[in-house]
Each structure stands twice: as C-alpha cells, then as structure tokens.
Amino acid sequence: MAELMENEVVRAFSTYAVIVVVKMLLMGPMTGYYRFTRGSFSNEEDVARKSAEEKKKLLKTHPDVERVRRCHQNDLENIIPFVIVGLLYALTGPELSVALLHFRIFAGARIFHTIAYIGALPQPSRALSWVVGMLVTFSMAYRVLNTVLFL
Amino acid sequence: MAELMENEVVRAFSTYAVIVVVKMLLMGPMTGYYRFTRGSFSNEEDVARKSAEEKKKLLKTHPDVERVRRCHQNDLENIIPFVIVGLLYALTGPELSVALLHFRIFAGARIFHTIAYIGALPQPSRALSWVVGMLVTFSMAYRVLNTVLFL
Amino acid sequence: MAELMENEVVRAFSTYAVIVVVKMLLMGPMTGYYRFTRGSFSNEEDVARKSAEEKKKLLKTHPDVERVRRCHQNDLENIIPFVIVGLLYALTGPELSVALLHFRIFAGARIFHTIAYIGALPQPSRALSWVVGMLVTFSMAYRVLNTVLFL
Numbered sequence: 142m143a144e145l146m147e148n149e150v151v152r153a154f155s156t157y158a159v160i161v162v163v164k165m166l167l168m169g170p171m172t173g174y175y176r177f178t179r180g181s182f183s184n185e186e187d188v189a190r191k192s193a194e195e196k197k198k199l200l201k202t203h204p205d206v207e208r209v210r211r212c213h214q215n216d217l218e219n220i221i222p223f224v225i226v227g228l229l230y231a232l233t234g235p236e237l238s239v240a241l242l243h244f245r246i247f248a249g250a251r252i253f254h255t256i257a258y259i260g261a262l263p264q265p266s267r268a269l270s271w272v273v274g275m276l277v278t279f280s281m282a283y284r285v286l287n288t289v290l291f292l
Numbered sequence: 293m294a295e296l297m298e299n300e301v302v303r304a305f306s307t308y309a310v311i312v313v314v315k316m317l318l319m320g321p322m323t324g325y326y327r328f329t330r331g332s333f334s335n336e337e338d339v340a341r342k343s344a345e346e347k348k349k350l351l352k353t354h355p356d357v358e359r360v361r362r363c364h365q366n367d368l369e370n371i372i373p374f375v376i377v378g379l380l381y382a383l384t385g386p387e388l389s390v391a392l393l394h395f396r397i398f399a400g401a402r403i404f405h406t407i408a409y410i411g412a413l414p415q416p417s418r419a420l421s422w423v424v425g426m427l428v429t430f431s432m433a434y435r436v437l438n439t440v441l442f443l
Numbered sequence: 444m445a446e447l448m449e450n451e452v453v454r455a456f457s458t459y460a461v462i463v464v465v466k467m468l469l470m471g472p473m474t475g476y477y478r479f480t481r482g483s484f485s486n487e488e489d490v491a492r493k494s495a496e497e498k499k500k501l502l503k504t505h506p507d508v509e510r511v512r513r514c515h516q517n518d519l520e521n522i523i524p525f526v527i528v529g530l531l532y533a534l535t536g537p538e539l540s541v542a543l544l545h546f547r548i549f550a551g552a553r554i555f556h557t558i559a560y561i562g563a564l565p566q567p568s569r570a571l572s573w574v575v576g577m578l579v580t581f582s583m584a585y586r587v588l589n590t591v592l593f594l
Contacts, residue, residue, distance in 0.1 A: 145296075145383055145447075146383050146384055146385070146439070146440055149442060151440075152440040152441075152442035153442045153443075155380045155383075155436055155440045155442075156436075156437065156440060156441055156442050156443060158376060158380065159377060159380065159433045159436050159437055160437075162373045162376050162377055162433070163373075163377075163430070163433050165369075165373065166369075166370070166373045166426060166429060166430075168369075169369055169370070169422075169426065170426075183358075183362060184359070184362075184412070184418075185412065186412050186413065186414055186415050186418070187415055189414060189415065207485075208486070211485060211486075213369065217368060217369065217372075217519060218467075218468075218470075218471055218515065218519065219468070219471070221372055221376075221519075221523055222464045222465075222467065222468045224376050225460060225464050225523075225526050226461060226464055226465075229457045229460065229461065232447055232448050232457075233448055234448070261486070261487065261488050262488065263488055263491060264488050264489055264491065267486075267488070271471075275468060275471065275472075278468060279465070279468075282461045282464070282465050285457055285458075285461050286458065286461055286462075288448070289448055289453075289454040289457045289458060290454075290458055291451060291454035291455045291457075291458050292455075292458060296447075296534055297534050297535055297536070297590070297591055300593060302591075303591040303592075303593035304593045304594075306531045306534075306587055306591045306593075307587075307588065307591060307592055307593050307594060309527060309531065310528060310531065310584045310587050310588055311588075313524045313527050313528055313584070314524075314528075314581070314584050316520075316524065317520075317521070317524045317577060317580060317581075319520075320520055320521070320573075320577065321577075334509075334513060335510070335513075335563070335569075336563065337563050337564065337565055337566050337569070338566055340565060340566065364520065368519060368520065368523075372523055372527075375527050
C-alpha cells in the first residue's frame with residue numbers, strides 16, 4: 142500500500158490530481174456566490190420566502206451564472222479524463238521529469254482556462270488553454286495504450 | 293493485486309464508492325421515468341411515432357424532468373471528485389475508523405441530498421447536505437496533499 | 444508498480460478505459476466543429492469580431508450543437524461510472540475472459556450509442572445501447588460489492 146504512494150510519479154500525480162479536482166469542486170461555491178449576488182436561482186424552494194413577484198424575477202437565468210456553469214461543465218469534461226488517464230499513465234512508470242511536465246502543463250492550462258472563462262478574456266486565450274489541456278491528456282493516453290495495450 | 297483489496301480502508305472505500313456511483317447512475321433511469329410520465333423529451337427520434345401536434349407538445353421541457361437532471365448534474369459535480377480524492381486518500385493509509393467516518397458521512401449526505409432535491413424539501417436541507425459532502429472531500433484532499441505533496 | 448500493470452485484467456481495463464475516455468474527450472472538438480459549421484456560440488468573446496447583427500444570430504442555440512452536447516453529457520453520466528467501477532472490479536481479480544467480455548461489450552455499446560445519437564438513428568437503437576452499457580457497469584458493481592463489502 143504505502144509502496145504505491147512511495148513512488149514519486151504517483152505522489153506527483155496525486156498532488157496535481159487533487160489540485161485540479163479541488164479547483165473544479167470550487168466552481169460549485171462560485172456558482173452559489175454568483176446566484177446570490179446576481180439573484181438567479183433554479184429551484185422554487187431556494188426562493189421560498191420571497192413574494193410571488195420577486196420569485197418570478199429570481200427564477201430567471203443570469204448570463205454571469207450561466208458563464209460559471211459552462212466553465213464548471215468544461216472542467217468536468219476535461220479534468221476528469223485527465224485524472225483517469227493520468228492515474229493509468231502514472232502506473233506505467235514514466236520518467237519522473239516527463240510526468241511532471243505533463244502534470245504541470247495541464248494544471249497551469251486549466252487554471253488559466255478558468256481565469257480566461259470567468260474573466261471573459263478575448264479569444265483565443267480560452268480556446269488555447271482548452272486545447273493544451275486536451276493535448277496533455279492525449280499524450281498520456283498514447284503512452285498508456287503504447288505500454289499496456291491488451292484488447 | 294489481491295494485496296490492495298485485502299486492505300480494509302481500500303475495501304471500505306470500494307464499498308462506499310460503488311454505492312454512491314450506483315446511486316448516481318440510477319439518476320439516468322429516473323430521468324427516463326420522469327420523461328415518460330411527464331411527457332417531456334429532447335430528441336425528435338424519441339417521439340417519432342407521434343402526430344406532428346403531439347410531437348411539439350412532447351418536445352417541451354418539464355420542470356420535474358429538469359429537477360431530476362439538475363440533481364444528476366450535482367451528483368456528477370460532487371460524487372466524482374469524492375471518488376477520485378477518496379481513492380488517493382485510501383492509498384495514503386489513514387486510520388480505518390477515520391476513513392470510515394469520511395465515507396459514511398459522504399454517502400449519507402449525498403443520499404439525503406437526492407431526497408431533498410427530488411422531494412423539493414424546504415431549504416437549507418439540500419444546501420446543507422451539499423456542503424457536508426463537499427467538506428468531506430476537502431478534508432480528504434487536505435490529508436492527501438499533507439501526506440504526498442510532490443510539486 | 445510495474446507489478447500492477449503486469450496483471451492482464453488491469454492491462455485490459457486500462458486499454459478499454461483509455462479508449463472510451465478518449466472517445467468521450469473527442470466530443471469536445473466535435474462540439475467545436477458543429478458550433479463553427481452551424482454558427483452557434485455561447486460566449487460573447489467567441490464572436491467578438493462580428494457585427495452586432497451577426498452576433499445576435501451566432502449566439503443562438505442550434506439543434507445539431509445541442510444534440511452533440513446531450514451525447515457528451517450522456518457519456519459523462521455513463522463512461523465515468525464505468526471507469527470508476529471498472530477499476531475497482533479489475534482489482535478484485537476476476538477471470539480475464541469474463542472481464543474482457545464486460546469491457547468489450549461496454550466499449551462497443553458506447554461507440555454505437557454515439558453513432559445512434561449523432562446520427563439520430565430510429566429508437567430503440569440509442570436506448571438499447573445506453574441500457575447495455577449501464578448493465579455492464581451494474582454487473583461489475585455487483586461483483587465488487589460481493590467481493591469486498593466492508594460497511
């Protein structure tokens with residue numbers, strides 16, 4: 142057990158996996174923050190104490206909330222594949238320096254992606270960070286298939 | 293191999309991970325059930341045998357279906373991070389009793405979250421169960437980073 | 444380390460997990476392709492260089508884009524649970540032939556599911572491939588709980 146976590150590549154993977162997953166998880170509270178400050182909710186019970194008129198207003202979507210939600214969705218679509226493929230990649234025993242390069246580029250790209258998305262930075266900043274993250278995952282996927290292929 | 297699954301923390305993790313993932317997976321059939329009973333579909337081919345007039349009616353969204361889908365989405369956003377962080381946490385070799393406490397609280401919180409969401413229970417029941425689940429994942433993430441940090 | 448990846452069931456799992464996850468990841472670029480060819484975007488900064496009139500048109504949803512997005516969402520809801528449960532399943536040391544049967548059926552069902560969804564094939568082709576994939580995951584979940592149950 143402890144053996145697995147003594148391996149430096151597995152430790153590096155665990156560190157970066159937790160960082161990007163916690164970043165993704167924080168999009169939840171951020172959505173909540175935007176819902177309260179922008180006054181935009183999805184569920185009747187969330188605005189139960191308001192007057193009928195206010196309710197109608199509060200149950201509409203708000204562009205800022207929808208933006209955070211799209212960013213969160215993009216995280217689910219990209220960070221989870223990274224973690225799955227990355228775990229298998231770490232188990233193939235790659236060079237530590239090469240593995241670290243993959244993990245660091247991915248984490249940096251995804252943190253920048255969130256800044257670009259929430260800040261609505263001019264394109265192609267968001268598109269590029271999305272592509273870079275995906276290329277890292279593809280590179281790890283290639284190594285896994287190349288090492289363990291068993292169909 | 294068998295070694296890993298002989299460890300009690302890994303076995304406990306596997307048990308609770310499967311329970312919450314199966315719970316999440318069952319939101320799919322539940323969405324299907326609501327789509328049929330409420331008559332609300334998303335795809336033309338799902339209502340191919342109906343008349344043009346009926347089709348138009350059946351291809352509209354229904355609040356009950358949208359509620360189940362939001363609940364499912366919240367599961368994706370919270371249960372998958374729990375499983376990823378929880379696996380790494382289990383591999384750091386925590387005390388069995390402490391690990392069980394994390395897993396049990398999370399599973400309980402998420403099952404209650406589904407009941408609160410689908411049943412539209414008054415707030416803050418849903419919000420609290422969401423926060424409790426997230427705190428469990430944060431606590432495990434802290435332990436992982438504290439044990440294996442390798443940047 | 445290498446030990447884990449020397450096991451044939453783990454190697455088979457890794458192969459099929461990477462295949463279905465990469466398939467899921469490719470839904471991202473496919474959404475991008477449909478957004479550009481159908482002219483349907485979600486973010487103002489994605490259409491920054493267009494005239495005000497064009498912007499309004501380009502920021503509307505398009506049924507083809509929404510279809511790809513629903514297919515992607517269905518992948519997230521089904522492929523990720525397969526990978527999580529499948530990893531734990533592989534660690535319980537099942538028969539190689541039985542494990543391969545699970546992995547192959549799942550991968551086949553999900554690839555067909557994407558074809559049925561994007562191609563809008565007549566039902567119940569899409570529904571059946573969805574159910575088959577889910578049954579594979581349930582079967583593996585049953586084996587995991589049956590082998591390692593520790594509540």
